Amino acid sequence: MFFTAIALFISTHLNLTSRGGEVKINVAHGNRDHRLARWAWTITLCMVVNVAAAVDFPPLTGRVVDEANLLSPGTRTQLTERLAQHERETSNQVVIVTLKSLQGLPIEDYGYQLGRAWGIGQEKRNNGVLLIMAPVERKVRIEVGYGLEGTLTDVQSHAIIQSVILPRFKAGKFEAGIVDGTDAILGTLAGTYTPEPVKSASAGKLESAIALGFFSLVFGQFLVGRLRPQALGAGLIGVGTAALIWFLLGTLGLALGMGFAAAIIQLLMNMGHGGGGYHSGGFGGGYSGGSWGDSGSGGDFTGGGGSFGGGGSSGDW
Amino acid sequence: MNMTNKRFLFSLRLIIVVFAALWIAGCGINNVPTYDEQVKASWSEVLNQYQRRADLVPNLVNTVKGYAAQEKEVLTAVTEARSKVAQTQLPPNILTNKEAFRTFQENQDQLTGALSRLMVVVERYPDLKSNQNFLALQSQLEGTENRIAVARRDYILAVQKYNTELRTIPGRWWAAALYPDAQVKENFTAQAGAETAPKVDFGK
Numbered sequence A: 001m002f003f004t005a006i007a008l009f010i011s012t013h014l015n016l017t018s019r020g021g022e023v024k025i026n027v028a029h030g031n032r033d034h035r036l037a038r039w040a041w042t043i044t045l046c047m048v049v050n051v052a053a054a055v056d057f058p059p060l061t062g063r064v065v066d067e068a069n070l071l072s073p074g075t076r077t078q079l080t081e082r083l084a085q086h087e088r089e090t091s092n093q094v095v096i097v098t099l100k101s102l103q104g105l106p107i108e109d110y111g112y113q114l115g116r117a118w119g120i121g122q123e124k125r126n127n128g129v130l131l132i133m134a135p136v137e138r139k140v141r142i143e144v145g146y147g148l149e150g151t152l153t154d155v156q157s158h159a160i161i162q163s164v165i166l167p168r169f170k171a172g173k174f175e176a177g178i179v180d181g182t183d184a185i186l187g188t189l190a191g192t193y194t195p196e197p198v199k200s201a202s203a204g205k206l207e208s209a210i211a212l213g214f215f216s217l218v219f220g221q222f223l224v225g226r227l228r229p230q231a232l233g234a235g236l237i238g239v240g241t242a243a244l245i246w247f248l249l250g251t252l253g254l255a256l257g258m259g260f261a262a263a264i265i266q267l268l269m270n271m272g273h274g275g276g277g278y279h280s281g282g283f284g285g286g287y288s289g290g291s292w293g294d295s296g297s298g299g300d301f302t303g304g305g306g307s308f309g310g311g312g313s314s315g316d317w
Numbered sequence B: 001m002n003m004t005n006k007r008f009l010f011s012l013r014l015i016i017v018v019f020a021a022l023w024i025a026g027c028g029i030n031n032v033p034t035y036d037e038q039v040k041a042s043w044s045e046v047l048n049q050y051q052r053r054a055d056l057v058p059n060l061v062n063t064v065k066g067y068a069a070q071e072k073e074v075l076t077a078v079t080e081a082r083s084k085v086a087q088t089q090l091p092p093n094i095l096t097n098k099e100a101f102r103t104f105q106e107n108q109d110q111l112t113g114a115l116s117r118l119m120v121v122v123e124r125y126p127d128l129k130s131n132q133n134f135l136a137l138q139s140q141l142e143g144t145e146n147r148i149a150v151a152r153r154d155y156i157l158a159v160q161k162y163n164t165e166l167r168t169i170p171g172r173w174w175a176a177a178l179y180p181d182a183q184v185k186e187n188f189t190a191q192a193g194a195e196t197a198p199k200v201d202f203g204k
Helices: A002-020 A022-029 A031-053 A073-090 A107-118 A154-170 A174-189 A201-224 A230-249 A252-272 B002-029 B031-068 B072-087 B098-124 B132-167 B171-178
Strands: A064-066 A093-098 A128-134 A139-145 A308-316
Touching: A064 A073, A073 A093, A073 A174, A093 A174, A107 A128, A107 A139, A107 A308, A107 B132, A128 A174, A128 A308, A139 A154, A154 A174, A154 A308, A154 B132, A201 A230, A201 A252, A201 B002, A230 A252, A230 B002, A308 B132, B002 B171, B031 B072, B031 B098, B031 B132, B031 B171, B072 B098, B098 B132, B132 B171
Parallel strands: A064 A093, A093 A128
Antiparallel strands: A128 A139, A139 A308
């Protein structure tokens, strides 16, 4: 909001200054050109200002993002393994972040926005936690996602920061503070959720593609079912299905596959002529009923889409 | 053959209509009600967090009283501000009612102010500051103030999006044609000191 205000200010300012030169420009190019140019300038400026205004978040390179270099590589690996293990057991995503700078924001403002930007925690459960350290500003914060606010309460986060993390930080033992703090957080969180298989995004897409394919098959029957030759009708249904899925889900491969399947099914159904009916359970047999999200496998780590609302506690040393 | 052709043309037209409908849906016809729902959702989060704060206050006041009964003035201010917040009836149209919205904000800001004064006063009582119950309440209050700040910011953004949609083209045309009841909604204004939660230094 603040930056939009700046953009507005600059653009009005620009209008004013250019108004000063209007007479001259009017003579040269005519009023309309001038106004157009002014608009173009305003828009460009607004865009530039808006881009510059966004807070920079470090890239999510893993479960331990050590921008400030507080941890040794060995500890980093150890912590990463422990956090991955915790996610396998509970589906909670806990991420440790050390920052070079808070970019002038209070750590409370930075923390929840970082959590949202990274999408830490599973989407439906919002069960993410960030342990954030900013050694330059000497601030530490435990940021708790919506879904864990009842387990890792403000009081508990406060206690962990005050009695586990800060005493070690004050003694200059950053590694020990982070490791013990992480242990305390994981201990509090243990047993909160059981890891139901969380459907990955691609599985969800496959499901909707099948539903859409089915819909377009029924709908297509209506429209072109009696069209002769049969291949034309089947082809139309196939193309329509593919177009629909591509349009709505945006996955070309899936769209082409489902379109092809729909065309074949249409042909097969018409072959029996009158018999048959829909084999609604017949297609999509390869679908395994849910699989682990990529994030669970311990390889490339990505956020599950969880959100944050300012839960947790902060401290400084 | 002629029959088939007609039928084919008919279905083609139907497909075009269906796609046109989908295209329009992608073109913002649903934006006004969608953003309206987002505003409502973020407003209830704001109310929720303010309620949570109001629920904390009596307990907090009682705990402080046990150690610092002589700070009558500050304690009374907190209690009064709290009861004002609790007693004010919110009209159903609060989001479009300028007067009611301002009153709501003023009352809440008053409680914010009274609470932060209380938290400053409390610094003078070391016994109170080492009381476990008080420390718990204090960190809860801190967390709640922070959640209020986040909820308010989310609400501000949601209203901004909704109001912009109502005031700019093409949202303005959709609203005029289809959602004549849609009104620009009230937003929070930042006031001096209103946004800052009572800050407490635990380290000292």
